[in-house]
Amino acid sequence: xxxxxxxxxxxxxxxxxxxxxxxxxxxxxxxxxxxxxxxxxxxxxxxxxxxxxxxxxxxxxxxxxxxxxxxxxxxxxxxxxxxxxxxxxxxxxxxxxxxxxxxxxxxxxxxxxxxxxxxxxxxxxxxxxxxxxxxxxxxxxxxxxxxxxxxxxxxxxxxxxxxxxxxxxxx
Numbered sequence: 001x002x003x004x005x006x007x008x009x010x011x012x013x014x015x016x017x018x019x020x021x022x023x024x025x026x027x028x029x030x031x032x033x034x035x036x037x038x039x040x041x042x043x044x045x046x047x048x049x050x051x052x053x054x055x056x057x058x059x060x061x062x063x064x065x066x067x068x069x070x071x072x073x074x075x076x077x078x079x080x081x082x083x084x085x086x087x088x089x090x091x092x093x094x095x096x097x098x099x100x101x102x103x104x105x106x107x108x109x110x111x112x113x114x115x116x117x118x119x120x121x122x123x124x125x126x127x128x129x130x131x132x133x134x135x136x137x138x139x140x141x142x143x144x145x146x147x148x149x150x151x152x153x154x155x156x157x158x159x160x161x162x163x164x165x166x167x168x169x170x171x
Contacts, residue, residue: 033069040077050075050124057131064136071129077122081114083134092128097121 035053054070069090093107099119106112106128114120116137138146 035069035071038070040072040075040079044078044080046076046078046121048075049073050077050122064138066134068132068134069129070132071127072122072124073127074124076124079120079122081118081120082116084116084137085114085135086133087112087114087130090129090131092124092126094125094128095123097123 033055035055038052038054040050040052050072052070052072054068056066056068058067060066071092072094087106089106089108089110089112091108093105095103095105096112097103097120104112
């Protein structure tokens with residue numbers, strides 16, 4: 001099954017990105033992976049000429065979560081997080097400044113979490129590569145309803161049921 005996933009654009013917040021085939025398991029090597037150009041909005045760029053690239057590695061069956069590899073060359077820019085994003089820096093480093101002025105250095109092996117709505121100033125001196133786990137935010141009162149619906153769908157045999165969903169349902 002092919003699913004069109006979207007990436008936020010400056011004006012409409014969503015535009016076609018690419019088609020991704022959903023598979024039960026996704027694996028791959030990040031070393032020589034070809035990435036696609038992902039321009040940073042001109043008005044977000046503060047200095048330099050940062051060139052960003054990315055590739056979607058995996059997409060959840062419901063389309064609410066995806067895993068992306070992203071890299072960027074030298075420059076300084078604002079980034080507006082419209083989804084919850086957890087990141088693991090694979091190589092290089094960057095300095096991230098929160099709206100309150102607090103600065104953090106992120107280098108290979110570092111982890112970060114940016115809730116939807118966060119705005120951060122990135123400063124990349126040379127190059128950085130990260131893997132990002134993005135999730136659409138959900139209104140908190142919907143979570144128990146969604147969990148109940150998923151449980152009912154699994155019992156009816158209408159949703160993927162793996163050893164892992166069974167284990168997490170036991171908690």
